[in-house]
């Protein structure tokens with residue numbers, strides 16, 4: 001299969017591209033498209049065979065359910081039921097936007113492989129003109145995980161999708177670099193206390209302003225089955241091992257020296273304040289304390305490491321304030337919990 005990339009920034013060519021995407025989806029194919037968080041790989045959520053192609057193309061484990069994307073709240077009524085009051089409040093406050101709500105599934109509505117057999121479904125309305133236009137023209141819910149090869153960082157550019165899935169999918173709608181750069185916040189309303197299963201662009205503080213107290217699932221609790229099945233897998237990882245390290249110039253310099261003494265090459269992913277360290281490769285996360293820039297640049301930086309011959313990747317930890325919670329969540333997964341102590 002040849003993978004075509006269509007630029008949808010140019011208004012003159014736009015409509016043909018959307019028509020082509022709608023035709024492919026309607027025929028049971030998959031299409032990659034940009035959202036405000038990361039690129040998604042979509043299929044019509046009621047078509048089991050089409051959804052199976054998503055798992056196939058990504059190499060995704062079957063027990064990891066997909067998020068369903070909608071263009072209007074009405075579409076959601078067909079496949080959800082008994083929507084909790086607080087979930088409604090969240091929709092009004094944050095949709096369209098980077099918030100996925102886990103809601104009770106209306107039985108026998110969506111393809112079974114979308115929800116991996118769960119009785120709940122993750123739903124979100126993306127805030128991106130290309131995604132919304134596609135959903136508006138299609139008029140059907142679209143199941144879409146991030147459009148990366150399973151285990152790799154989510155794509156923030158069409159070229160990332162192409163790199164991972166070339167020859168496996170027919171079409172990528174190219175809407176430029178995604179804004180936020182990290183996946184949506186996932187929140188569950190199953191118990192009394194709404195609980196964040198995956199931190200993202202909509203922070204705990206933002207949610208609590210609107211619905212009061214919110215809990216956070218503890219990803220390290222291994223006794224309990226993970227509530228967002230996707231969170232148990234190693235994720236967002238470049239080929240070489242990633243190590244977290246204390247955010248201190250002294251520590252970082254020591255670490256680099258130690259690695260160099262072992263005749264190994266090292267890449268650092270960090271804010272500009274660490275740039276002048278004498279290292280083999282440096283990938284910037286922008287100005288120090290600009291966490292939204294770090295979120296925007298992180299996945300590109302992790303992918304850039306794969307283009308180098310670095311043996312080891314060091315990342316000084318960032319603040320966990322605001323969107324920093326989501327950044328550190330992804331970095332802890334990319335590092336698989338490893339710390340560099342020099």
Ligand code: TXA
Nearest residue numbers: 037040065120121122145146183184227228229230231
């Ligand atoms: O920003 C995003 O959310 C992007 C864009 C494309 O919308 N999508 C995305 O999808 O990140 P994915 O499949 O990479 O991550 C979905 C996460 C996984 O951790 C999955 O386990 C969880 O949401 N999830 C989906 N449905 C669920 C459900 N019913 N119950 C619990 N967790 C669920």
Ligand code: MG
Nearest residue numbers: 145146154183
């Ligand atoms: Mg993903």
